[in-house]
Structures are given as structure tokens and as C-alpha cells.
Amino acid sequence: MNNEALKELLYKMADDQLILGHRNSEWTGFGPLLEEDIAFSSMAQDKVGHSLALYTILQELGEQDPDTVAFTRNAEQFHNSLLTELPNGEYDFSLIRHFLYDTAEALRFEMLTQSSFEPLAQLSAKIRGELRYHTMHANTWIKQLGSATTESITRLQKSLEYALPYALGMFEKSPFENALISEGIFAGEQVLEDKWKRKVEEVLAQTQLQLPAWDTITPHLGGRVGKHTEHLQPLLDEMSEVLRIDPTAEW
Amino acid sequence: MYGGGNTFEGIKSDELTGEDPVKLAEFEARIERGEKIEPSDWMPKLYRKQLIRMIEQHAHSEIIGALPEGTWITRAPGFKRKMALMAKVQDEVGHGQLLYSAAETLGKSREAMIDDLINGKSKYSNIFNYPTFTWADCCFISWLVDAGAIVNQLANAKGSYGPYCRALDRICAEESFHLKYGHHCVIYLASGTQKQRDMFQEALNRWWPPMMHFFGPSDKISVHTEILMKWKVKMGTNDDMRNQFLDMYVPKIWELGFTIPDPNLKKNTETGRWDYTEPDWEEFKRVINGDGPCNSERLEVRRIAEERGRWVREALRTAKTEYVTPLA
Ligand SMILES: [Fe+2]
Ligand SMILES: [Fe+2]
Ligand SMILES: [Fe+2]
Numbered sequence: 281m282n283n284e285a286l287k288e289l290l291y292k293m294a295d296d297q298l299i300l301g302h303r304n305s306e307w308t309g310f311g312p313l314l315e316e317d318i319a320f321s322s323m324a325q326d327k328v329g330h331s332l333a334l335y336t337i338l339q340e341l342g343e344q345d346p347d348t349v350a351f352t353r354n355a356e357q358f359h360n361s362l363l364t365e366l367p368n369g370e371y372d373f374s375l376i377r378h379f380l381y382d383t384a385e386a387l388r389f390e391m392l393t394q395s396s397f398e399p400l401a402q403l404s405a406k407i408r409g410e411l412r413y414h415t416m417h418a419n420t421w422i423k424q425l426g427s428a429t430t431e432s433i434t435r436l437q438k439s440l441e442y443a444l445p446y447a448l449g450m451f452e453k454s455p456f457e458n459a460l461i462s463e464g465i466f467a468g469e470q471v472l473e474d475k476w477k478r479k480v481e482e483v484l485a486q487t488q489l490q491l492p493a494w495d496t497i498t499p500h501l502g503g504r505v506g507k508h509t510e511h512l513q514p515l516l517d518e519m520s521e522v523l524r525i526d527p528t529a530e531w
Numbered sequence: 532m533y534g535g536g537n538t539f540e541g542i543k544s545d546e547l548t549g550e551d552p553v554k555l556a557e558f559e560a561r562i563e564r565g566e567k568i569e570p571s572d573w574m575p576k577l578y579r580k581q582l583i584r585m586i587e588q589h590a591h592s593e594i595i596g597a598l599p600e601g602t603w604i605t606r607a608p609g610f611k612r613k614m615a616l617m618a619k620v621q622d623e624v625g626h627g628q629l630l631y632s633a634a635e636t637l638g639k640s641r642e643a644m645i646d647d648l649i650n651g652k653s654k655y656s657n658i659f660n661y662p663t664f665t666w667a668d669c670c671f672i673s674w675l676v677d678a679g680a681i682v683n684q685l686a687n688a689k690g691s692y693g694p695y696c697r698a699l700d701r702i703c704a705e706e707s708f709h710l711k712y713g714h715h716c717v718i719y720l721a722s723g724t725q726k727q728r729d730m731f732q733e734a735l736n737r738w739w740p741p742m743m744h745f746f747g748p749s750d751k752i753s754v755h756t757e758i759l760m761k762w763k764v765k766m767g768t769n770d771d772m773r774n775q776f777l778d779m780y781v782p783k784i785w786e787l788g789f790t791i792p793d794p795n796l797k798k799n800t801e802t803g804r805w806d807y808t809e810p811d812w813e814e815f816k817r818v819i820n821g822d823g824p825c826n827s828e829r830l831e832v833r834r835i836a837e838e839r840g841r842w843v844r845e846a847l848r849t850a851k852t853e854y855v856t857p858l859a
Contacts (some may be wrong), residue, residue: 302605308620309601310832312840313847314594314628321621327615332610371843428846435842445657463817472743515605522608531608531666531716 282463285456286397287341288359289466292454292504293388294334295360298350299512302519303368306467312371319417323378324486325429326410331408337399351520352527355513356506365448365503367513372435373443374424379418379483380447384476386411391472396464419483433488440489448499451476542758546577562763565692570636572647581764582692583637584653590630591648591655596676597623599659603669613713619673624704629701633694649834651821658741660823667720667734669725674713675738675780679745681706682776691763714783721787728788735784736792743810746773746819752812777805 303323311317315448335346360419363381389411392404427493451473460466477494484491502508522531547555554573561568568574599602601620631641647653658676663669681703688699720731747753747769759765767775777796784791795808818826 305604307596307618308604308617308624309597310836310839312836312843314624316595316630316840316843317624318621318628321617321624325617325621326612328614328617332614351609370839425843425846429842431842432846432849469845519604521606522603525730526724526726527855529727531612531719531723531727 281397281465282456282459283341283467285454285463286465287343287388288456289336289407289460290334290400291340292359292361292502294331294338295358296331296364296381296385296450297327297514299358299360300330300364300377301325301329301331302515303364303366303374304378305375306368316371320374320378323382323414323417324489326407326414330403330407333403338404340399343385347523348357351523353516355508355516358506358508358512359504360451361446361452361503362500362509363443363450363503365509365515366443366446366474366503367511370435372425373439375418375421376436376439376443377447378414379422380443380480381417381450382411382414383483384447384450384472385480386415387475387479388472391475393466395466396466400465422481422483422489423486426484436487437489439518440484441492444492445500448473448497449503452499452501454504473509542577542754543758547575547758550575559761562691566691567696568691569693577758578762578764579637581759582695583634583639585764586630586637586695587639587644587647588633588654588656588808590627590634590644591653592659593623593630594628595655595659595833596647596672597627598832599661599663599825600669600672603663603666606666608666612716616669616673619709619712621753622709626698626702629698630695632742633692633698636694645833645837649828649830649837651812654819657815657819657823658745659829660818660825661738661741662825664737665730665734667730668738670713670716670720670731671734671738672713673709674717675707675784676745677706678780679715679772679776681710681740682779683746683773686766686772690766691762698819717787721789724833732789735789739792740814742809742813743773743807743845744812746776749809749810750816777807781805803820 283387300325304320304327306326308317332346335343335349338346338349352466363377366373366377383440386408389404389408392400393408395404396399422436426436427433451469453469454460457468457470461468481491534673555575556580558568558575568692597620600616600623604613604616604620607616631644634644635641644653648655663672680753682701684699684706688696688703690696717731720727750768750770753769756765778798781791781796781798793808795806797806798804799806817823
């Protein structure tokens, strides 16, 4: 099996989960209603938990331990998509991001239940049920807020248009696409992107939100190769603030 | 966590006049027999009023209490702590949700309660008006403030109002995990490097006075609450609760090799109770009346969160059919 290709795939998935989990956790105490505080915290816990599981698989492939990998790398060493690192903004943006990301997340893990790489197939099968709740949550809210008041529709529309180029960046191709596909590890970003577009269209069609034509959107790329926005490094600095007080200590 | 409920108002002598004496006697007999009062049962106006006040304070304490620890979620050192702290603070918000629902059974809406929190009319536990400067402050809260909360909550769970007691049973089960998590964090600081030990000692020095305040004013100076004790609204005196906390946790703190910043703190072998320097109750009053280090910050955060979320709550109340033409 092509280890390099495999690691690249695992890193980008783990980093996505960690960074968006971190962002989701920032809603704790600040949500528009208590129920949403709690929901975003649940999803944050799931995502951070998934990142830990993925980093653990990486460790078995010879990488460093999950705490070191997650808490000590610099922004250029992260492979998360730009979408995940953007600040939470208002609830409309967080919700739209949650919808766009989690739709892709659920499809990606669904595809990976078929992976020839057994540990990843097993993990995907295990968390598939959890992810269904995330998309159910996203779809429910998008449908409600995307059809309710002038303000809610306008806000969601604006955030949708802002987020879409970043969302397409999730499917930035890896230099190992062919290897991943031919070895049956992962069916590839293009397949995922197509499935994702159909799903997004299907949900948005049930709202009053307008989806721009796909060919008018230019993807924001770079995250997968370590080229990030100015938002990632401060997030990482904050995340490692306590650990850096004494990196040799146990906390 | 929790700490409110200890700031009871003095009861005016006329607050019980006008109650039907037969119903009142029946009500008191039920409580005496250990029965629970349920939302649709008859209850004196004063009972309702004091319970709303207490449960509401408790609920506010949970959601305001989520803030000082919540700011450490993004900084928690390592996966294990990060995941546990997220879950813990989420629990606290969930406690708030449960308690608002319990208070709503008495006739005050969650919106009205949150409005009163923001406009300063209703209180929350004083201890959350102090800042968490370091990770060790956050660990202090998770262990010892939660420990204090458990002392209060276990007592209150034996009270007379059914919905509140049932909420507390669920809450207490979760709190015991918080306590374990907090204790575990502090053990790691205690057995860690000098820097880590110093961090916790400094946190302990900062947090000891508010921790002593946590259980409310000394019985010698607090308002008379006999009737609330009789109705099983208030389940123990402030000094009893404080003493129980000291009994359970001072030995554990000493065991870890830390110094509690009160030279007079010792168990009195004659009375079986703890001697300590009387906390500064003037400071307590000042802080609870709004003049603590973080009061305005905490309320401001809550106010802004409510404001930013208003459009969401409005959109939830709106029927989908209200808009017939697309907005494009
Ligand atoms: Fe998700
Ligand atoms: Fe707690
Ligand atoms: Fe709590």
C-alpha cells in the first residue's frame, strides 16, 4: 500500500476534524440559544474525537503521537481546508459552514467504509452513525432558517455565497489521487465533490436560498498544501498556549 | 456548578397573610411527610416566589459559570483535557437548560429569566465574577467549585419541589464526573513540575476567599430563612454547607501538599467544626451587587450573545408559509 498517499489522506482528514472541532467549541457559552450551544459542543467533541482517532492511525503508520502532532505543528504543516479555519463569525456563517462541511464529511466517511485500508474502513463504519446526526442537524436548521424571515434568508444567502468558494477548496486534489484510487483506498476527491454537489442542491432546493451556478464559483485552494489564511496560526497558538508553558510537563 | 440560592431576601411579615389557612396547613403537612410538591399543586405565593428566585439563580449560575472555564476549552493542554473540558462545560450549559425548564413550571418563562439576568435584577453565583488567569484557575473551578456545588445540590435534591429535585438528581450524577475530572487535573499539577505546582498554589491563593464566600453569608449575619427551611426550599444553613465542604476537601488539598491561605484554618476538636478567618462579607456584598472584577464582563458577554442570536430565535418562531415569493 502506498503509505505516503495514505498519510496525506489521513492528515488532511484529521486536520479538518480538529480545526473545525476547535471552531465549533468556540460557540460554547455564546450560542443563539442554549440548545445550539449544546449541539455545537456535541459536534465539536465528535470532530475532535475523530481527529484523535485518525492521528492514532497515523501514529501506527510511524508518525508522532497525537498530542505532539496536533499541538506542536505550525500552520504550514497543517493540511486542513481553508473553510474549517475561518473564524466563526455570526451564527449564519457557522451554520452554513457546518452544513457544507458536514455534508462532505458524511459522504467522505461513507465512501471510506469501502476503503481497502482496513483501519480507516473500520473507523468510518464506526462513526457513520454519529455523522448522520450532524447532517440531520444541519439540514433541519438550513431548511428552517433558509425559509423563515427576510433577515434569516438574507443572512444565510450572504454566508452561503461567501463560504462556497472555500467549500469547493475541500476537494483540492492531492498529488496522490491516482494512487489512492487505483489501490482502492479512496475513490477520490472528484467523486466526492460530485456527490456533495448533488446533496447540497437537494437540501437547498427545499429552502428559499439561491445556489449560484457551480461554474461561476472559483475554489479557494491551498489548505491541503499548507497555504493557509491568516486565521490558522493564531488558532494554533491559542490551542498550544498551556502546553507551551512547559512542553516537558504532563498536564 | 452552582452557588446561588444562598442570597435569600428577607421575608416581609405580611407575605403570608391572605393565604388560606386550611390549604396552608395541608401544604405544610405534605412537606412534613416528605411528599413532593408538583407544578399543578396548591402552593403559597411566597413558596412560588422564593423557588423561582432560587432555581433561576441556579440556572444563571450554570450558564454564567460556563464562561470562565469555557475560555480554556480552546487552550486545554492535550486531547484528553480538551475533550473532557468540552464535555464538562457542555454539561453545565445543559444544567442551565434543565433548570430553566424546572423554573418555567412555576410560571416564569426562560426569556423573562434571561432578561432579568441581563438587566441585573436576578443574581448568579458570586464566584463567577472572578477571573480565570491561568489553566490552574480553570482546574480549581472544575475541582473545588464543582465540589462546593455538589454539597449544595445534594442537599437541595432532598427539597420539596418535585421538578427541581428531579433536575438535581440528573445534575448531581454529572457533577460527580466533573469532580473526578477536576481532581485529576489538580493531581497532575501537584505532581508535576515546580512551575505547575506554583500555578496551582497561586490559583488556590486567589480562589480561596471567593470559595469561602460561595456558601453565602455566615449564619450570624444572614437573613432569617426559618420558613424556607420548614418548607424545604432551603436545606441547610450556609455555615453547615461551608463546614461540610471544608470537612471533605481541606484534607484532600493538604494531602496534595498545597497551603490554604488562612492561618486560622483548623478543625476544632471540641466542636467538631472548622475554625477559620471570617471571610470579608463586605467584599461579598460589593461583588454580588455588581462591583466585582468580572461582573460587567460576564453580563456583557451574555447580553451580546442574546443580541446576536435574536434573529435566530425570531426565525424559529416564524411559520414557513409567511413568505411566498423567493427573495432573489
Ligand atoms: Fe460532523
Ligand atoms: Fe459541574
Ligand atoms: Fe452544573
